[in-house]
Amino acid sequence: MIHIPKLFRQEEEEMSSLSLPLLPLRDIVVFPYMVVPLFIGRERSIAALATAMDQDKHIFLAVQTRPDIDDPGKNDIKTIGTIGTVLQMLRLSDGTVKALVEGSVRGRIVNFLPGEDFFKVEVRPVIETGLPLAEETAFTRTVRESFDAFVKHNKDAVPPEIQANIATITNASQLADTIAAHVPFNIKNKQRLLEEADLKHRMTELSGFIRSEIEIAGIEQKIKQRVKKQMEQHQKNYYLNEQMRAIKKEMGGDKDEAGEELAELERRIKRKKMSKEGARKARHELKKLKNTPPMSAEHTVIRNYIDWIISLPWLSRSKVNNNIDAAETILNEDHYGLEKPKERILEYLAVQSLVKKVKGPILCLVGPPGVGKTSLAKSVARATGRNFVRISLGGVRDEAEIRGHRRTYIGSMPGKIIQALRKTSVNNPVFCLDEVDKMSMDFRGDPSAALLEVLDPEQNFAFNDHYLDMDYDLSDILFVTTANSLHSIPLPLQDRMEIIKLPGYTEYEKYNIATQFLIPKQLKANGVADREITFSKNAVYTIIQRYTREAGVRNLEREISTICRKIAREVAKGNGHHSFRITAGTVAKYLGPPSYHHGQMENDDRVGLVTGLAWTQVGGELLSVETAIMPGKGELTITGKLGDVMKESAQAAVSYVRSRSDQFKIDSDFHKKFDIHIHVPEGAIPKDGPSAGVTMCTSLVSALTKKPVYRNLAMTGEITLRGRVLPVGGIRDKILAAHRGGIHRIIIPKECEKDLNEIPPTIAKKLEIILSEHMDEILDLALKPADSAAGDPAPPVAAAQPENGAKNSAN
Template structure:
């Protein structure tokens, strides 16, 4: 007989004599491993295991013992090759027959290994020898005791997680005095794979078995805790769903008793709406597929069904074929624009040109879709200008003139691409983007959509909404715009898009390239006065509950509001100030103090509103050396600033203050270099350039300032301070300079000139190349100002410095300035 190799990895216990061999019937176990000291019932039903039990019962010398060993693969029929080699010698203590099988109780006695397996007449037998435990290592008693206690505690925790009472568990564990006995019982009841249990059985060192068992216990406790969390979560969710279903059933029963029905959410009603929506063929196929899927779901209470119904509702409610008839009457359009807006002549002319082109295109196109698309096709308009100048209201007037519905989409602060394209349907609470929401709200396929404040779009990790607008604002692409929520192409080619913005710098280049700019400048004081008289005062009377005639505001009072209580390019703050006067009048009228309020003078305004918190810059009252009036542009419109320069004993340093940007600092250094290089011709004493510091300051130090257009004011201020010659206080100037003194053109001429006009400046120095920009100014402004167009810095210096005349000859040749006075 040949010996089979041992698979325990430890070999037989070292003894001084050869272990006793036994030939025992083999009981093949499926999905379980038995340990010494365990008594457990076993169900026997397979032919080979039945024969093994019968052989054990017939044996006389072994007293009904057999070798119980686990199969490697529980799905196969037991064979000698498919059995492990380490098992237990067990005694049959009880046998009970049921049907074709047996129920036996085994009392496991010792661990043994099979030296050889044989099979004779269908009965598997094994030659076995007992496996003894390895003796403990020196000084391992304390470690084994600690492990025993840890296993005992963890076994109680594991049993509690499996639902057993804790007091019963502790009582059971306390009866297991021996570490070996503890390992055998805990390992038998632990929920482990057969291979893991077999590995514990084959381990001959008890302290190693304790360590492995402790690791298994910790792992099984973690699994049990996770299962408990999952079970609790599922029970809560199922409970919520059951509650929802119960409430929905109650609602259906109540509606039925009241004679009402839930047709509004039924698949049949949706199908009828979708049939009337006039969907394109490709879209209709996709919608029919989703509608059939909804019908197959049966009840409409599941979350997926509710989500699908919401999607179908959106598809049905969108205006796929609904449009308003266009009528482009240019005379009517001009009347509407003049009636609703004062001034803005250039803007109105450009809008009328815009509408005229669309009228000619529409007249050449037959009625229907093509006509509406022809009116909409063309450049996207961008209204660019300061706040409160009428950009949004002009867009609304265009919609009024065309007879189209009006949609305003506020994009200021939007940082999520989903604001334009919508969320995908898979997200909870998903919705289409703001454009399709607006289309559904007005129920028209060809509205006027105003994208307000596009220069204030943000960028975040959620995407770039400005990039999403590229497709929307491209007439060559937007006929197939796909919203993420809808997932279907929607035709936006008939929509007339108008964008508004305050600053050009905030609009990405590719987006700006898709639009045609119409510039909005600030209003003059005369225009503000007329706007207040025609529009603002009647509107505030109505909003504050005053009847016509209960509040009279005289022209001097309005002028005081405009000049002393507001500082803006538009008229929003002016309307607030008028509203404040109206509220004070309304209070006195409501308390029967007066029947009619009259505000006739500037003093009356100051008595009612108190001192003005707005301190606009005004022209200087007298000439001063080193102080120059410059002009600048802000998003709120144009204004003036005073540039100051002084010379003092020092080390020849150049000091710049007033929170100036890099470009403005460079302009200051270039101006100082020019003054030093041409000191003789500019009348600057040589001693002023040596041993003296030059300090340049721009007041309002808390406000950041930058830009090249302050080059001329800075240069004039430095020359005035170094030469000691005063600067005319009635002249304002702007322009960029080079190191050679050449004056270069700049932007924002209209806003800057209007700001200087509001400040009371009668004469203005501008770069000669900006002459064409003067045509943008209102006629009354052009006629009230005198413009000096200069090409070289020496010309500006000669115009605004008092006292000794400068030599006319410069490095650029002999030049004289041109005085430009435009009459109306």
């Protein structure tokens, strides 16, 4: 051991430095008084050992900051380490070196000395701070007690010979270092103890570390005991179960429970009517189940699979009502209007009554919210006498929701289609797939693609669910899907379905729905059905026009419910009223100020102001377009929160007017001398679409020619650069909006004549609908003569046409 005089004397202020080779250590801390074998494989470390052996066998041992560094630098080595002596060095056959080193005293690296083959450092021994005798005795006793308690909990952690050696140590510093070296602390804590020169602090930290190890050892012991107890319980249960089976078998009278369960499964399979493939699969799986130990996980998987096969309605059918008259009565009782969907359902029933086997049609009801798509599907089930099943597809992203999971997954199940059939217990229900347009896709697959097989009449007779892994016949099911819009449904899926559009209700239809269905329903729901409560016609129309803005009747029902609740409150207070009459004047008392106002016809014929027709998701609406001409440099300004399509329509209108400037008697350079501002009011509402093309063009020509536009005229249509009027959509809703706003003359594109059949006859008789093919015709009809004043009365309304209320302005 290296001799350093007066090393542990506290009054020694300076120690002489030593020049020693450095041996970096990866995962071990060498303490003074510690003899430890080391296996060295790095060339620099081997060179440092060889140099130490050649000189005086002294070497400095320091820990690396990170053990994963193969070639550490100066900054990767701890500055506090141990000055040690190489006792033995042995080269092994694989090129590594085994060395036996003994720690002597703590040391600190003062400087790194030049060297290429290995690190050579200047080391100064660390002076330790001692303790008074009484304190040293107390700390020594505390550390020994902690160490004894640790050994008691971890008998195998410290070898007996080390325990005997520790018991004989009298020096406090040596005791602390020896215990720290042999208790399994982590490297970080051991380095902290090595770096602590104050003996009092070192022994305090050592006691704390030992207590932590004792707590950890106690927790580990509890966990081991708990695991052992559970294993013993499982073994005991298994042993008892086997004994019970053996006893029952010896008695020979009764079968064991597992045998009874298998026998019951076999009887159910024999009684169940299913396809040949299903019966074969069930018998095969039952055979596997008999050979599978009941305690294995696979036993439960096979058992659940057989349960699914047996519980499905393979050949179970409900009796279908083919009485067309009775079905028509039921459909009319449940819904007002909706003639096309009702007609299609009655056609299906007629075909089914004539043909024994008809492939179930796939109907897709498309319309705005609240028009009765889902309730119509329920009425179909009621009219046909079938069970009704509904599945919401909104937000479904996983293909397995439709096709099911394969049985290789834990917790796998069939898809929603098979699950719903199991609940309904028949193979020919009315199956409503709600919100088919709101499915999405992600990394788990595309559920809309999985629906192709379900909804294809040429494929769904052999639908293959991943969980069942065999064909299942879905062709007897009457599928009804619902959607709010078509554009979000993939085209291949649309191709499998028969699209039936449900447009928004007219005010007349809403009135009838409210009086025949909604009001009686809400009176009963709010507990005031026994009171004499009446809604006047004007009151219902006021709620429809001023408190709702929708294509359906959902919000209308909410407003009626609000009125019924307020009446119920008055009744509950005991006001004594037995009759309530709701009029147009009292609606505001229950519902507050009106929420909406519908577009109305202008009061005067004005220059540059034209009434257009627009379509929104809640129906048609009047749309005013204004144009102002100002001296300027030819800038075109378009405002009103318009989309790209409407801006392009405005630019097309300007180009058309420029090309016809001579015909309109307009200065051909107007686009250079004047600024044009086209504005569509209600700028907070986004607007887009080609329907306002003819409206913008008429407003522009009126502003440039100073000719007023008839106020009782509304128009819609797309315009081309040559003035052709192209067809647009939403004609029915637009005409209804014009009628609601007091408009009597309406101009629509010639190619939209086919849409006039959807207009209710009672409304068509009150309107003059003009069909137009060119912008010149519209301008002739819309602009007043140049010598007319802005406030002159509009021309009288022409009589409606006998067939559909429309005429061609070109005739």
